[in-house]
Amino acid sequence: MLAKYVARRFFASIVVVLGVTLITLVLMDRTRGTYVPGIDLNPSLRPDDIARLRADLGLDRPFYVWYLTWIWGVLHGDFGRSMIDGSTVMSHILDRLPNTLELTGTAILIGVVIAIPVGVVGALRRGSKTDHTMTVVSVAGVAVPQFWMGLILILIFSVTLEQRGLPWLPSSGAYSAVNGGDFFDRLEHLILPATVLSFFYTSTWSRFIRSSMLEVLSQDYIRTARAKGMSERRVVYLHGLRNALIPLVTLIGLELPGLVSGGLVVEVVFGWPGIGKLAFERALQYDYTTVMGVTFFATMLVIAGNLLADLLYGVLDPRIRYT
Amino acid sequence: MTQPLLEVQDLHTVFSTKEGWVKAVDGVSFELHPGETLGIVGESGCGKSVTALSIMRLQRPGVIKSGKVMFKGEDLTKATEGEMRDIRGREIAMIFQDPMTSLNPVFRTGWQVAEPLRLHHGWNAKKSLDSAINMLSRVGIPSAASRAEDYPHQFSGGMRQRVMIAMGLTTTPEVLIADEPTTALDVTIQAQILDLLRHVNREFGTATILITHNLGVVAGMCKRIVVMYAGRIVEAGPTIDVFAHPKHPYTWALLRSIPRLDADRHEPLKPIEGLPPNLVDLPSGCAFHPRCAFKVDRCSRDVPTLQAVGDTQRSACWVTQSGTELKGA
Amino acid sequence: MIGPSRVAELDLPASGIETGAGRPAQSYWNESWERLRANRIGMIAGILILVFAVIAVMAPLFSAVLTHYQPQTIDLSATFRPPVSPHFLGTDELGRDTLTRLIWGARVTLGVALLTVAVSLTVGTAVGMLAGYYGGWLDDVLMRLVDTVLAIPAIFLFILMSILFRPTPVSLALIIASVGWGQVARLVRGEVLSVKQRDFILATRSIGARHLRLMLRHLLPNVLPVLIVAASLGVGQIILIEAALDFLGLGIQPPTASWGNMLTNAESYFFHSVWLVYFPGVMIFVTVLASNVFGNAIRDAFDPRLK
Numbered sequence: 001m002l003a004k005y006v007a008r009r010f011f012a013s014i015v016v017v018l019g020v021t022l023i024t025l026v027l028m029d030r031t032r033g034t035y036v037p038g039i040d041l042n043p044s045l046r047p048d049d050i051a052r053l054r055a056d057l058g059l060d061r062p063f064y065v066w067y068l069t070w071i072w073g074v075l076h077g078d079f080g081r082s083m084i085d086g087s088t089v090m091s092h093i094l095d096r097l098p099n100t101l102e103l104t105g106t107a108i109l110i111g112v113v114i115a116i117p118v119g120v121v122g123a124l125r126r127g128s129k130t131d132h133t134m135t136v137v138s139v140a141g142v143a144v145p146q147f148w149m150g151l152i153l154i155l156i157f158s159v160t161l162e163q164r165g166l167p168w169l170p171s172s173g174a175y176s177a178v179n180g181g182d183f184f185d186r187l188e189h190l191i192l193p194a195t196v197l198s199f200f201y202t203s204t205w206s207r208f209i210r211s212s213m214l215e216v217l218s219q220d221y222i223r224t225a226r227a228k229g230m231s232e233r234r235v236v237y238l239h240g241l242r243n244a245l246i247p248l249v250t251l252i253g254l255e256l257p258g259l260v261s262g263g264l265v266v267e268v269v270f271g272w273p274g275i276g277k278l279a280f281e282r283a284l285q286y287d288y289t290t291v292m293g294v295t296f297f298a299t300m301l302v303i304a305g306n307l308l309a310d311l312l313y314g315v316l317d318p319r320i321r322y323t
Numbered sequence: 324m325t326q327p328l329l330e331v332q333d334l335h336t337v338f339s340t341k342e343g344w345v346k347a348v349d350g351v352s353f354e355l356h357p358g359e360t361l362g363i364v365g366e367s368g369c370g371k372s373v374t375a376l377s378i379m380r381l382q383r384p385g386v387i388k389s390g391k392v393m394f395k396g397e398d399l400t401k402a403t404e405g406e407m408r409d410i411r412g413r414e415i416a417m418i419f420q421d422p423m424t425s426l427n428p429v430f431r432t433g434w435q436v437a438e439p440l441r442l443h444h445g446w447n448a449k450k451s452l453d454s455a456i457n458m459l460s461r462v463g464i465p466s467a468a469s470r471a472e473d474y475p476h477q478f479s480g481g482m483r484q485r486v487m488i489a490m491g492l493t494t495t496p497e498v499l500i501a502d503e504p505t506t507a508l509d510v511t512i513q514a515q516i517l518d519l520l521r522h523v524n525r526e527f528g529t530a531t532i533l534i535t536h537n538l539g540v541v542a543g544m545c546k547r548i549v550v551m552y553a554g555r556i557v558e559a560g561p562t563i564d565v566f567a568h569p570k571h572p573y574t575w576a577l578l579r580s581i582p583r584l585d586a587d588r589h590e591p592l593k594p595i596e597g598l599p600p601n602l603v604d605l606p607s608g609c610a611f612h613p614r615c616a617f618k619v620d621r622c623s624r625d626v627p628t629l630q631a632v633g634d635t636q637r638s639a640c641w642v643t644q645s646g647t648e649l650k651g652a
Numbered sequence: 653m654i655g656p657s658r659v660a661e662l663d664l665p666a667s668g669i670e671t672g673a674g675r676p677a678q679s680y681w682n683e684s685w686e687r688l689r690a691n692r693i694g695m696i697a698g699i700l701i702l703v704f705a706v707i708a709v710m711a712p713l714f715s716a717v718l719t720h721y722q723p724q725t726i727d728l729s730a731t732f733r734p735p736v737s738p739h740f741l742g743t744d745e746l747g748r749d750t751l752t753r754l755i756w757g758a759r760v761t762l763g764v765a766l767l768t769v770a771v772s773l774t775v776g777t778a779v780g781m782l783a784g785y786y787g788g789w790l791d792d793v794l795m796r797l798v799d800t801v802l803a804i805p806a807i808f809l810f811i812l813m814s815i816l817f818r819p820t821p822v823s824l825a826l827i828i829a830s831v832g833w834g835q836v837a838r839l840v841r842g843e844v845l846s847v848k849q850r851d852f853i854l855a856t857r858s859i860g861a862r863h864l865r866l867m868l869r870h871l872l873p874n875v876l877p878v879l880i881v882a883a884s885l886g887v888g889q890i891i892l893i894e895a896a897l898d899f900l901g902l903g904i905q906p907p908t909a910s911w912g913n914m915l916t917n918a919e920s921y922f923f924h925s926v927w928l929v930y931f932p933g934v935m936i937f938v939t940v941l942a943s944n945v946f947g948n949a950i951r952d953a954f955d956p957r958l959k
Contacts, residue, residue, distance in 0.1 A: 012799075019800030027816065139948075143941035145892050147899050148933035151918050155929065159922050220424035226381055227419075228439050228490070229412035239427055246429070261805030265896050276807070280900060283811045291815070295808040302803050317429065 009310045013303050020299050021074075024292060025067050079293035082282070089293030092278055097260070100274030103267065104259045106194040108252065111201025116248075118202070119209025120241065126214065134206065141203030150196045150269035157192060172271030193270040197263055201255065208251060212244040219243075246317050253309020257302035327354035327393075328530050329378070329415075329498055334390035334400075336370075336377045343603040347373040347385060349554035352629070355498065358528045360521075362545030362562065364535060368599060370554040371534045375500045379417055380407045394498075413443040416491035420503040422483035426475035433459070433471025436490045443494055458489040462519055481512035488519060492527065499523070500532045505540060517544050538577065542566065550574050553600050553610035556629055560636030568649075570638035572615045575649045609640070617642045617649065684877070687953040694949020697942040704939060708758040715756065721749035723756040724907045732925045742927050745917065750928065753909035754935055760821055760910040761939070765890045767825035768832060769883050775829070776836025777879065781867055783837065784844030795841070798834045806831045810893070814902040824903050828893055832886065839882055843875045877954040884947035888940040895936050911936050 073080070079089040122131045158171035170189050216222065217240055225239045226232075255262070264276030271277070275294060282290040336348035348370045355361050363371045376382040378392050380399060392399040394415070399407065411417075416439075419425040427435060437455035440446045446454070452471065460467035462485040475483060484504060491499055501520060505513040521544060524531050533545055541548050541562060548565055550558040550573065558571035569575040576595045597614035600606055606613050612622040619642060627639040643649065678686070688694060707714060715721060721739075727747030735742040741750040783794040813827045847853065848871070856870055897903035898912025906913055914932040921928040 015796055016799045016803050019796060020803055023800060023804070027812065139944060140937075140941060143888060143937055143944055145895050145899075145912075145933060145936045145940070147896055148915065148936065151915065151929055152933070154919070155922055155926070220419060220421060221427040223381065224419060224425045224487075224490075225427070227379060227411055227417045229408045229410070229442060230438075231408060239430075242429055243427070257803075258805065261807050264807045264811075265900070268900060279808055279811055283815050283902065286815055288812075288815070291808070291812050295804065295812055298805045298808055299803050302805060306803075 005314050006311060009307055013307050016303055017300070020296070020303075021067075021071060024296050024299075025070060027292075074296070079297055080289045082287050082290045089290050089297070092290065093275065093294065093297055096273055096275045096278050099272060100260055100263055100267070100276060103190070103193055103197065103272055103274060104263045106190060107197035107263070108201060108255060108259070110194060110198035111205055112252065114198075114202045115205035116209055116245075118206040120213055120236075122206065122210040123213035123217065124236070131210075134210075138203040138207045141199050144199065146196055146200070147265045147269050149199065150193070150266055153192050153196060154270070189272075193263075193266050193272050196269075197266045205248065205251065209244060209248060212247050213240065216240050216244040249312055249316055250309065253305070253312055256305035256309055259305065260298045260301050325356055328357045328359075328395070329355040330391075330393040331374070331378065332391040332393065334374065334377060334392065335388040336373050336382050336385050337388050338385045340603065345602045346554050346605070347602065348377060349605075350390075351551070351554070351556055353549050353556065353559060355530050355532060357497065357530055358524070359547065360524055360531045360533065360545045362533045362535065362541035362548040363551060364538060364541055364548055365551035366536050366599060368602070369551045371551050372502050374551075375417065375502055375532065375534055378500065379411055379415060380404075381411075381417075409443070412439040412491075412496075413494045414496050415498040415500065416494070416496040417500040417502065418484075418487045418491045418504055421507045422480065422487050423475065423507075425487060426483060428475055430474075431472055432475055432478070432486050435475075436471070436486060436493060439490065439494050455489070455493060458493050459486065462486075462489045462492075462523075463515075464489070480508050481515060484508060484512075484516050485519065488516075488523065492523060492529065495527060495529070497530060498532065499529045500534070502534045503536070504533070506535070506537070513540070520544060538566075538581065550577075553605060554602060555610060555639065557611065557640070558636065558638045559629065560633075564633070564635050568633070570632040570636045570643045570649070571640045572617045572642070572649060573611050576614075576616065617647070680877075684953045688949055691949045691952065694946055694952070697945035697949065700942045701939070701946060704758055704942075705762055707755055708762045711756050711759045715752045718751075718755075721752040723748065723753045723909045725749070732928075734925070735927055741931055742925065744914070744925075744928055745920075748907075748909075750914075750931060753914060754911070754931060757909045757911045757914060757932065757935070758939075760904055760908065761891055761894060761912075761936075764821050764825045764828070764894050764904075765887055767822065768829045768890050768894075769887060771826060771829035772832035772836050772886075773879060773883055776833040777840050777872075777875070779833065780837040780840025780842075781844055781871065781875070784841040784848065785863070785867055785871065791841075794837070798837050801831065802834045804831075806893070807896075810897055811900075811902055814897065819897075819903050819905065821904060821908075824894065824897070828890060828897075832890070835886075836879070836882060839878060840875055843878050844871055847871055847874045881947070881951040881954055884943065884950045886947075888944040888947065891936065891940050891943070 070080070077090055079093065081088050082092075118134055122134050125131050154171040157169045161169070169192050171192070172189075217236070222235060222240060225235045230239075260275055263272070263274060264280065266272065267274045267277040268280050275298065279291050279294045282294070331354075332352050334348050334351045335346070338345040338347055351370070351374055353361070363374065365371050373382055373385060377385070377387055378399065380387075380402070387400050390400065394410070397406075399410070402410070426432065433452055433455050436459060437448075437451035440451035440454055441448070444451075456467045456471050459471060464470055464482060464485055470478075475486070478486060484507075488501075488504075504520065505516050508516060517540060520531060520533070523529060531545075533541060535541060545562050547560065548562045549556050550565070550571065552573050558565060558569065558574045560570070565574060566578065569578055573595075576593075579593050580595060582592055595614055596616075600610055600613075606623070608621070608623045608625050609615070609618075609627050612618045615622065621641045625641070627641050627644070629637050629639045630644050632638040632640075632643050638644065715723065725748060727743070729747065731743060731745055731747045733739050733743045733747075735750075739749045739751070741754065743749055744753070779794055779798070783791040809831060810827055813830070814824070817823050817827070819827070853866065853870060856866060861870075894903060895910070895912035898910045899915050901913070901916055904910040904913055906916075911932040915929065918929045
């Protein structure tokens with residue numbers, strides 16, 4: 001049963017992948033005809049040099065040939081080369097991906113760890129002062145622009161603290177070359193950006209858990225559990241929470257795809273050397289191919305992430321497997 | 324006459340609403356003897372479920388305002404939460420109306436049925452599961468051992484209700500409260516479940532309280548019944564007697580309203596006139612008087628109390644208490 | 653226009669059990685409006701947004717009458733002046749008045765947001781309606797298309813598109829809407845699927861109503877509440893995205909003022925003109941907060957059960 005479900009989801013994903021490749025390349029096509037590679041480096045290129053460069057990059061071939069060549073390349077892990085300096089997109093990705101995952105992974109972790117208790121407490125103490133405060137903070141948390149929050153935190157924890165001669169947190173980079181990048185150094189650099197990034201998750205998920213818990217606790221099977229003589233703790237945490245967490249997994253699953261792209265703004269603000277910052281830097285240089293390649297890679301991750309989330313859901317909620 | 328196992332004395336349970344206090348249970352008293360089957364009958368909103376929940380102290384957000392629930396010498400309304408937890412599921416078990424929503428969808432049925440054993444008897448997983456499987460087959464679930472590994476949604480409605488019954492009985496409680504156990508089921512399955520409940524009552528000797536709005540259900544199942552209206556008991560007595568000669572206009576009207584196969588084709592149905600009362604703002608005197616075919620002046624003034632009428636029955640009606648027989652078209 | 657089919661609209665007396673509150677029955681829209689009005693916080697948020705919108709529309713008037721500055725007037729002799737003297741909120745690195753730029757920035761932000769919502773809703777509703785109504789292969793194709801568009805991480809798509817197409821307020825709105833319509837389409841399709849099952853659709857079909865009429869006059873009004881809720885909840889998100897793109901320099905370009913691009917060089921302001929960091933950010937925060945709160949209020953007004 002589970003296998004069939006997996007297979008179905010997988011095929012749906014393939015269709016989407018093909019669709020994405022098409023969109024990607026249609027967009028790219030816009031640049032193919034006009035861009036002259038290397039013109040920035042050498043404004044006095046002769047026409048036949050230009051022709052040769054374009055031929056090298058395959059820019060002069062008909063669309064379908066280009067499309068197929070590109071697909072072929074992707075299947076071999078070749079996501080293209082930079083238009084600016086010829087470096088392979090893949091090398092950049094391999095270089096930067098771990099950093100991005102470190103950042104967003106930590107943010108999601110923080111989000112889950114804080115949101116669950118906050119949400120449960122909010123549900124159990126519905127209507128109390130604590131609950132109201134948490135709701136207000138959550139609502140506000142979702143409205144704060146990430147980049148601005150980053151700036152403000154840097155202002156407070158980096159600049160001001162340093163000015164006052166207090167121990168301060170670094171404001172950019174993933175580690176400092178001086179300290180050699182040991183665990184604590186990396187941690188220091190990770191705190192601020194991860195906090196900013198997790199704020200959104202914490203705010204949204206805690207409210208979600210709260211309403212999910214409230215809904216679960218009003219279900220008949222909770223009444224049955226109490227009628228069986230269970231302690232309230234067991235009722236809430238074993239019978240209740242287990243059900244309330246299922247939709248949260250879906251939510252987290254929906255975020256998994258965003259694992260690679262969600263941190264872009266934070267990466268830029270904090271100078272975090274990740275995929276997002278890469279795309280941004282390259283975009284400023286009009287390095288279309290790199291941005292394209294990175295986008296496509298990220299999209300593949302999104303699709304894979306969706307598939308993974310579907311699978312997780314199938315494991316957690318036995319009812320799904322049999323539909 | 325043996326000592327009653329469970330005795331509800333003048334129970335009052337209320338709910339706070341925007342419009343005021345709803346008197347869901349308004350002075351209810353009855354007894355349950357060991358091994359006996361008692362039916363609590365009444366329409367939706369008459370307070371029968373709340374009465375049962377009050378016995379279990381599961382009536383939240385309602386509040387038990389006054390009254391006693393004597394169980395084996397102890398007043399359950401005064402028991403601590405810890406003592407109640409001990410009693411729930413072990414000495415008094417309750418099963419509910421809709422088995423689909425009353426079973427936890429993410430745990431296997433065997434595990435859920437075995438849970439009271441793990442909790443109350445402290446048995447380990449294997450021992451409790453074996454006992455659960457045994458109980459599942461005793462309530463009529465085929466291939467119980469493999470079915471125990473299945474999840475609730477993999478069972479049909481009738482089977483699920485059997486699972487609930489099994490779950491209620493694993494600890495061989497002395498009292499089983501069944502709140503509308505057949506209402507959510509097909510008619511044919513209803514009959515099977517009632518058979519099962521009867522069988523269980525005979526085999527285990529569990530005193531059973533069956534709550535329902537369906538007179539046909541109590542007819543086949545319960546030795547004694549209690550009829551409720553607007554939070555109060557209006558009639559009580561052996562089922563046979565109550566059905567043969569009802570001593571309260573409400574019961575009388577209920578019985579009369581049941582369509583009969585042997586009635587004349589053109590005879591109109593006889594519903595009970597009027598609407599159920601607003602529990603926040605009950606009519607003065609007898610709650611049923613606005614709809615009563617037999618009412619007299621006193622009925623709108625004084626609240627009738629439950630008194631003996633006839634040899635075996637009790638009724639809360641001024642009219643019948645003064646000797647009048649209920650007859651009419 | 654035939655609205656949601658409710659017996660109440662046929663003017664029958666409210667029947668049933670006396671509950672003590674014998675109010676006359678009202679239409680769904682009136683009831684929702686009443687509920688919205690009763691929500692104090694929600695109404696305050698809504699009014700706040702309205703105020704901002706008015707300020708945005710009347711920006712030229714405000715800058716002429718209130719601040720006496722233009723948003724793009726450079727005054728290099730008055731760079732980085734702190735608030736209140738005489739520039740009420742200070743000046744930036746080119747001596748431009750902050751308050752004026754904030755007012756004009758509102759124009760950009762709210763304008764882009766409005767356009768984005770309009771485009772997303774229109775395209776999304778059309779697609780969702782067609783997919784849900786006709787079903788079959790059209791549904792499959794359209795939804796795969798939506799899946800595809802939604803699979804691409806939005807921010808990457810935005811970055812890509814802003815270097816491929818020059819970002820003006822209009823093109824920026826279109827870029828952001830290019831992802832937004834997908835979510836709307838899914839939503840509308842879902843609603844249409846559930847409404848389609850209802851008996852009144854069958855009844856209307858049986859009297860010979862044509863497809864377009866069915867879609868516009870019967871399905872659409874029922875889908876509208878969900879759309880309104882989605883729109884009001886989505887506006888905040890759109891504003892945040894737009895501000896982020898501006899901040900990164902990939903959106904509205906200076907000298908046109910937008911709250912986002914006023915913060916592009918914020919890091920350099922830390923040491924001497926910190927207020928320049930606060931004001932635009934606070935404006936964004938307050939606007940998004942108000943629209944979220946109002947969006948929640950609208951959602952609660954349409955479907956109080958969800959509370």
